[in-house]
Amino acid sequence: MSQETSIHSWPGSYYINSEKRWASGILSLSRTTLRFNSEPNQENLISLRLSRIMEIKMESSSFIFSALTVLEQGNIKHWFGSLKPCRTAVYHVLEHFWRERLLSPTEPRGAEAPLSKGQELISLISGAQRRLEDTGRVLNHQEEQFDNMIQGLDKIESDLSVADKLLSELECPSWWPFGKLPWKSHQEAKSEAAAKAACTKGSAKGQKVITSIPAIVSYVGSSGTMKPGSLIVLVSSLEVRDANGQLLHCFEKEEVDDVYVHSPYEISVRQRFIGKPDICFRILSARMTEAFSVLEMQYKKKVEITRDYAAFQATLATTTGSPEGGGNIWSAGHGQDTEVPVEVPAGELTQLQLQVLHPTVTEAEAQELKQMLQQVKNLALEAETELERQDEALDELSFSADRTTMNINRHTRRMRKLL
Numbered sequence: 001m002s003q004e005t006s007i008h009s010w011p012g013s014y015y016i017n018s019e020k021r022w023a024s025g026i027l028s029l030s031r032t033t034l035r036f037n038s039e040p041n042q043e044n045l046i047s048l049r050l051s052r053i054m055e056i057k058m059e060s061s062s063f064i065f066s067a068l069t070v071l072e073q074g075n076i077k078h079w080f081g082s083l084k085p086c087r088t089a090v091y092h093v094l095e096h097f098w099r100e101r102l103l104s105p106t107e108p109r110g111a112e113a114p115l116s117k118g119q120e121l122i123s124l125i126s127g128a129q130r131r132l133e134d135t136g137r138v139l140n141h142q143e144e145q146f147d148n149m150i151q152g153l154d155k156i157e158s159d160l161s162v163a164d165k166l167l168s169e170l171e172c173p174s175w176w177p178f179g180k181l182p183w184k185s186h187q188e189a190k191s192e193a194a195a196k197a198a199c200t201k202g203s204a205k206g207q208k209v210i211t212s213i214p215a216i217v218s219y220v221g222s223s224g225t226m227k228p229g230s231l232i233v234l235v236s237s238l239e240v241r242d243a244n245g246q247l248l249h250c251f252e253k254e255e256v257d258d259v260y261v262h263s264p265y266e267i268s269v270r271q272r273f274i275g276k277p278d279i280c281f282r283i284l285s286a287r288m289t290e291a292f293s294v295l296e297m298q299y300k301k302k303v304e305i306t307r308d309y310a311a312f313q314a315t316l317a318t319t320t321g322s323p324e325g326g327g328n329i330w331s332a333g334h335g336q337d338t339e340v341p342v343e344v345p346a347g348e349l350t351q352l353q354l355q356v357l358h359p360t361v362t363e364a365e366a367q368e369l370k371q372m373l374q375q376v377k378n379l380a381l382e383a384e385t386e387l388e389r390q391d392e393a394l395d396e397l398s399f400s401a402d403r404t405t406m407n408i409n410r411h412t413r414r415m416r417k418l419l
Helices: 087-103 117-171 181-203 289-300 307-320 352-358 361-418
Strands: 008-016 020-031 033-038 045-048 053-061 065-072 076-083 208-218 227-234 237-242 247-252 260-264 266-271 281-285 303-305
Touching: 008 033, 008 045, 008 087, 020 087, 053 087, 065 087, 087 208, 087 227, 117 208, 117 289, 117 361, 181 289, 208 289, 247 281, 260 307
Parallel strands: 260 303
Antiparallel strands: 008 020, 008 076, 020 033, 033 045, 053 065, 065 076, 208 227, 208 281, 227 237, 237 247, 260 266, 266 281
């Protein structure tokens, strides 16, 4: 049976209870399994499914050495020690994926229950439906931004009309014998600065959350600092927070320089600086696929696929038999959990076995596929209508912005003549 692709691995040691000794090796985590392989001969000493784990704790062996324990069903405890970079970082990652696994609405399927063709199609279409729903949420927030921008431009236009009247009085006042009023221009400058500051504060508070996922976050540059937190995707920024909700860093949309994709569960976001160190956070989450579609849309030109992801995708294609290069870059870590069935010689396959290995689409699955395709079609039509509406709003915004810029430049020239 082929092994699943490893999401994360750590060097350490495992206590073999039957031999009363510690064995060094590699502890690795996949989507559904936790395994430990010894270092010299890569022997698999333990392989646990996450669904069978009852508890993960940080304990001490012989009251001195720090260790990590995993309690399996049947009250079987496994001890892991000498974990690098540190025991706490490994604990946070394991607990995150284990808890998300418990909260997952779907149960893992074994080799005895392979996915049928209909279930594969349903999984594929449900992924496309989720992608369209995420796109619809982004378009909805974008429409609200356009409405706020149009309202802001209307307010600017009304303010400019008031400024036009005041400038006209200043240019030819009936009661003032001189050509300029310096004290008046200083007061107007102060009022404009205060209005701009108030507008900036108001726009910063108006941001809405598109999606929020629990994650394990670490600041690149400091070793062993992986800790639980969350990634929040806003309309115009990304926020990285700790487990208490405290803001660790906020990446404005225009300040993000690179989004590196290491695997379907891990990304890093970098903001570059000149003359001082860059700010980069590495984010690991079992629910990263929920944020991928939004990140791909918002930061399309800044997303970069790393060699680690290419190796992950190649290994996934080898173990699952899926074709390479198919689908979206985010789809590798999404879908049902399956195990590769044991290979059977072609000459020994009976007609019943062929039906089990290649099940057909049932009538119930066909009905569900029909309903899902209709929903996808409706979502696509709504997205197309919204895009056409936003194209018209963009044209109106462009025309209003050009007109406002011309009026501001004209008023600026008039004010300079008064000084």
